[in-house]
Structure formats: structure tokens, C-alpha cells
Amino acid sequence: MSALYLRLSTLTGLTVRDLLRQNVLYLILIPAALTLLTLPLFTALTFEEQIKFMRDFCYGTMSIFGLFLAIIATAQSLSNDLEQKTIFTILAKPLNRWEYLVSKGMGIGLILFFALTILTVLSAGLFAYQEKSLLEAAIGNATHPLSSQELQRFSDQLWSPALLMAVLILYLKLILMVGFTLLFSTVASSSLFTIFTSLMIYLIGHLQSTAREWVMGSEGLSVGMKWVVGLLSVILPDMSFYEGAERILLGATPGLSYLIPPLGYTFFNLLWILGLSTWIFESREFR
Amino acid sequence: MKIVFCLLLLILGFWGKRFFEEIKPQPELNAYLPLGKRFEQQLIRGVLGGWRPVVADIAWLRVTTSWENRQWNRLYENVRIATRTQPESLLFWDMGAWHLAWNASLAERNNRLEARIEVRKEKELYWAEKGKNLLEEGTIYHPTHFKLWLQLGLLHQERRHDYVSAYECFLKSSQFNGAPSYVARMAGYALEKQGDPAAVLNYWEKLLEKSPDRPDRGLIEKRLLKLKKETTLDPLKPIP
Known part of the structure; x- marks a missing residue:
């Protein structure tokens, strides 16, 4: 067990170092941070609108740049090992191929966690700055001074702990995308193909549940076709599991049990993805 | 042995995935909408990703500037973009209808640049109708929220009698x-x-x-x- 832990941690560390060396993290994290810093340029009319905008903007930035980081870093990671032939050195060691894949995923997961943490801290800083300037403006407003109740409500909405849960749900969604990208990387030789396919999967994942319902509910569809659709729905991800983050942004304040469905769904998806990608990776020959 | 391991992972993964799909506790956002509208929403969500609410918010910021500049058609267009892009946000329906049925409508009624009273009246009613239609559409997306029904009631009472x-x-x-x-x-x-x-x-x-x-x-x-x-x-x- 300790040998397995040692192998996994060493390979995970190598993946992290490799990703840092490739500058993928900085190339995505810096534009994301710069985008976040433009937040004070947008001012809305009411407090309610302003809070909504601040939440949406920070979450949107994390979501988009996080998705790019998850897909690009994963697609680059495996193909780089192949291009630079480092995979030969690694696989020549007494190491299972599933261990290699798991450590790749874990390394990218760590990088994602690090990136989201930085963006969350930056967002919190911006929230504090915006809160201060908004409150100053409100106190100076002679026509409509804010009551202490309004101030409290504003502060509560802005600093809701549920927002952290939204970031966690986003992290789970990105981890699922890492899994899918890793699966495509084991088949494809081009990282561009992997990136494009993963983005398609992301889009299809959003449409899956509605499309499945529509196809299954339509009359005149052959049993064979329904089987195909059923099979596709088993393989394709259902992104509606991660809609909880959007609910939180709209003002929902759920308990911790809210995390169980996306957590469980991500875990079991990663299991079958690992099974299939190991199967493919085992049968692949490297020359 | 390795294939058995992979097969085990596959079976366990698919089983767990199906299990969670079956016990999925909450309906999807907009689950009560007709399939066509739901598909549209999921497509927007997929294409715009996390930027979907941001796009809606930026359209909303333009609503505010249009209101300040009294550009009612531009205001209407931006209200439609915001409500279409993020219909789950009650604020867009509520405030959008308020801008149309009250601000735009009353501004047209009191428009001193238009000398013909009947044209003013016509435009006043036009924007009030737009506001009513927007609220009615909003109640499709938020059928069980009191606020939109309340606003619709106020609109019927005050603007349409x-x-x-x-x-x-x-x-x-x-x-x-x-x-x-x-x-x-x-x-x-x-x-x-x-x-x-x-x-x-x-x-x-x-x-x-x-x-x-x-x-x-x-x-x-x-x-x-x-x-x-x-x-x-x-x-x-x-x-x-």
C-alpha cells in the first residue's frame, strides 16, 4: 500500500511540476485574474443587481478559464509525454498503467484546485473592495440613505458561505471534464483533437438530459434506436448534476447534503472512465 | 487479470452513475418548461458555459443605460436578451416589465415632443402591452413565484384597468x-x-x-x- 502511495505521489508531483514548467497554468490563470480585475469597471444601478453581477462575473470567469485549464492541461499532459518520449522511461518502471493515468488526473486536479483557490481569494478581495466602495457611496447618498437592515442584507448576500459550495461544485464539474479529456487522450495522438472532442462532450453534456427525454418520449422510434440512445446516455455526462452552483448564485442557501449528488456522480463517472481508459491504454503500443 | 479489473471499474462506475441519475433529488432548472424551450436553455448554457449569467448581466447593464437615455426599443431588445439568456433570474422579468409597462409607457404618455395625443396614447398602450406580455412569459418560467403574479396584477389594475x-x-x-x-x-x-x-x-x-x-x-x-x-x-x- 505504501509502495502504491509512493508511486502515485511521485508521479502526481511529476505531473504538477511538468504542468508548471509548461506554463499552461500561468497562460490561463493570468488572463483569468486580469478579467476578474475588470470587475470594478462594471457598476449596476441597484445593490441587488450589483451583487448578482459580482457573483456571476467571478463564477463565470472561474468556470470558463477553469474549463480551458482542465481540458488544455490534460490534453497537453499526455501528448507531451508521448512527444518527448518520457512515457517510455515512466512505463519502463514497475508501474501499472492505471497508476500512470490516475496520477496524471490527480496532478491536474491539484493544479485546478490551486487555480480555483487563487481565483476564489482574488474574488473575495474584489468583493471586499466593491463592498467598501458601494457602502461609501450609499452612506454619501443623501436622497436614499441605507438602513442598517439593508446594509446587513447586502453583506449577508455578498458573503454567503454557500458561494464556496458553488466553487466546489464547479471543481467537481471540471474534474469530470479532466476525466473525459484523459479518456480521449488515451485514444488520440493529437492534443487538438482531444481538446475539440472534450469541448464537444461538454456541450453535449448540457443537452443530454433534455435530448434523451425528447427521444425516449417520441413515438414511432424503433426499439434499437432507443437502445442506442440509452447507451449513449450512459456514456455521456449529464451536466445538469452541477446546476446546483447556478441555484446558489441565484440566491439558494443549501446544506452540505447538496453536494452529495454531484460528488457521487463525479466519483462513479471517474470510475468507469478510469476502467475504459486503462483498458485502451493497456492495449496501446508505444513506439 | 487487468481486463477483469477494468471491467469491474466499468461496471461499478456505470452502476453508480445510473444510481445517482435515478435518485437525482432536484428537478433541473426549468424542468417544467416545454421541451423546446428547455433545449434552447440547455444549448445556451452549453455554448456560453459560465459566461451565460455574465452575458445576461451585461445586457441588463445596457437596459439601465437605455432607460437613462430613454431609448425604449434598445431597452426592450436588451431586456429580451437578458430574459432569454438567463430566464431563471426573477429580477430580469420583474424589473424588465416595470421598465416597459411603467417607465417607457408613461414616458410616451408625457412625451411633449409628440403633439398628437392619439399617437402618445397608442405608444403608451404599446409599451404597457409589451410589459404585460413579458410578465406573462415570465410566469411560464416562474409559475410558482408570487412576485411576477403580483406585478402582473398591478399592471392589469393600474395600467390596463x-x-x-x-x-x-x-x-x-x-x-x-x-x-x-x-x-x-x-x-x-x-x-x-x-x-x-x-x-x-x-x-x-x-x-x-x-x-x-x-x-x-x-x-x-x-x-x-x-x-x-x-x-x-x-x-x-x-x-x-
Whole structure:
């Protein structure tokens, strides 16, 4: 067990170092941070609108740049090992191929966690700055001074702990995308193909549940076709599991049990993805 | 051995995935919408990703500037973009309809640059109708939220003087969670304007009967007494 832990941690560390060396993290994290810093340029009319905008903007930035980081870093990671032939050195060691894949995923997961943490801290800083300037403006407003109740409500909405849960749900969604990208990387030789396919999967994942319902509910569809659709729905991800983050942004304040469905769904998806990608990776020959 | 391991992972993964799909606790956002509209929403969500609410918010910021510049058509376009991109946000429907049915409509009524009164009246009604249509569409996306039904009732009452529709909307609004107690009273006032005293008295009595611990019980009792006097009905006798 300790040998397995040692192998996994060493390979995970190598993946992290490799990703840092490739500058993928900085190339995505810096534009994301710069985008976040433009937040004070947008001012809305009411407090309610302003809070909504601040939440949406920070979450949107994390979501988009996080998705790019998850897909690009994963697609680059495996193909780089192949291009630079480092995979030969690694696989020549007494190491299972599933261990290699798991450590790749874990390394990218760590990088994602690090990136989201930085963006969350930056967002919190911006929230504090915006809160201060908004409150100053409100106190100076002679026509409509804010009551202490309004101030409290504003502060509560802005600093809701549920927002952290939204970031966690986003992290789970990105981890699922890492899994899918890793699966495509084991088949494809081009990282561009992997990136494009993963983005398609992301889009299809959003449409899956509605499309499945529509196809299954339509009359005149052959049993064979329904089987195909059923099979596709088993393989394709259902992104509606991660809609909880959007609910939180709209003002929902759920308990911790809210995390169980996306957590469980991500875990079991990663299991079958690992099974299939190991199967493919085992049968692949490297020359 | 390795294939067995992979197969085990595959089976366990698919089983777990199906299990979670079956016990999925909450309906999807907009799950009650017709499939076409849901598909549209999921497509927007997939294409814009996390930027979907941001796009809606930026359109909303443009609504505010259009309002300040009195560009009503531009305002309407941006309200539509915001409501289409993020229909789950109640704010866009509520405030968007307010801009159209009140701000734009009243600005057209008081537009001194237009000398013809009938044109002003026509434009006033045009924007009031746009606001009404927007709220009605909003109630498809938020069928159980009291706020939009309340706004729709107010719009029918104040802008269209349609007290029958106003009563129906207020009544509906009062039945949903979170509705303030005054909404049920507003339904009563709208009913009073329809000119059927027996129905009004019946409504107020039933309201008190249904929820005797209402915070506005005193107000309703006073109203009831006043109405009974006005309609020359014996306050001690039951309502016919």
C-alpha cells in the first residue's frame, strides 16, 4: 500500500511540476485574474443587481478559464509525454498503467484546485473592495440613505458561505471534464483533437438530459434506436448534476447534503472512465 | 487479470452513475418548461458555459443605460436578451416589465415632443402591452413565484384597468409561498372594483375564515364592516 502511495505521489508531483514548467497554468490563470480585475469597471444601478453581477462575473470567469485549464492541461499532459518520449522511461518502471493515468488526473486536479483557490481569494478581495466602495457611496447618498437592515442584507448576500459550495461544485464539474479529456487522450495522438472532442462532450453534456427525454418520449422510434440512445446516455455526462452552483448564485442557501449528488456522480463517472481508459491504454503500443 | 479489473471499474462506475441519475433529488432548472424551450436553455448554457449569467448581466447593464437615455426599443431588445439568456433570474422579468409597462409607457404618455395625443396614447398602450406580455412569459418560467403574479396584477389594475384579470393574478399570487399578506387584500380591492358587493363580502369573510391569525385581520374586519354598511346588508346576518 505504501509502495502504491509512493508511486502515485511521485508521479502526481511529476505531473504538477511538468504542468508548471509548461506554463499552461500561468497562460490561463493570468488572463483569468486580469478579467476578474475588470470587475470594478462594471457598476449596476441597484445593490441587488450589483451583487448578482459580482457573483456571476467571478463564477463565470472561474468556470470558463477553469474549463480551458482542465481540458488544455490534460490534453497537453499526455501528448507531451508521448512527444518527448518520457512515457517510455515512466512505463519502463514497475508501474501499472492505471497508476500512470490516475496520477496524471490527480496532478491536474491539484493544479485546478490551486487555480480555483487563487481565483476564489482574488474574488473575495474584489468583493471586499466593491463592498467598501458601494457602502461609501450609499452612506454619501443623501436622497436614499441605507438602513442598517439593508446594509446587513447586502453583506449577508455578498458573503454567503454557500458561494464556496458553488466553487466546489464547479471543481467537481471540471474534474469530470479532466476525466473525459484523459479518456480521449488515451485514444488520440493529437492534443487538438482531444481538446475539440472534450469541448464537444461538454456541450453535449448540457443537452443530454433534455435530448434523451425528447427521444425516449417520441413515438414511432424503433426499439434499437432507443437502445442506442440509452447507451449513449450512459456514456455521456449529464451536466445538469452541477446546476446546483447556478441555484446558489441565484440566491439558494443549501446544506452540505447538496453536494452529495454531484460528488457521487463525479466519483462513479471517474470510475468507469478510469476502467475504459486503462483498458485502451493497456492495449496501446508505444513506439 | 487487468481486463477483469477494468471491467469491474466499468461496471461499478456505470452502476453508480445510473444510481445517482435515478435518485437525482432536484428537478433541473426549468424542468417544467416545454421541451423546446428547455433545449434552447440547455444549448445556451452549453455554448456560453459560465459566461451565460455574465452575458445576461451585461445586457441588463445596457437596459439601465437605455432607460437613462430613454431609448425604449434598445431597452426592450436588451431586456429580451437578458430574459432569454438567463430566464431563471426573477429580477430580469420583474424589473424588465416595470421598465416597459411603467417607465417607457408613461414616458410616451408625457412625451411633449409628440403633439398628437392619439399617437402618445397608442405608444403608451404599446409599451404597457409589451410589459404585460413579458410578465406573462415570465410566469411560464416562474409559475410558482408570487412576485411576477403580483406585478402582473398591478399592471392589469393600474395600467390596463382590467380588474377581473388583476383579481385573478392577485389571488394566484397570494396562494404561493412567501406572498406578503397584503397581496390577498389587493385581490379583495380588485374584486371591489368589479362592482359585485355580495362576491366582495364573501371573499373577505372567507379570507378571515381561512386564516384567522392574519396580521392584517383588524384591517379586513374594518373593511368588511364598512362594506356591509355601504351595501345596507345587516352586519349580523350571514352573506347571501
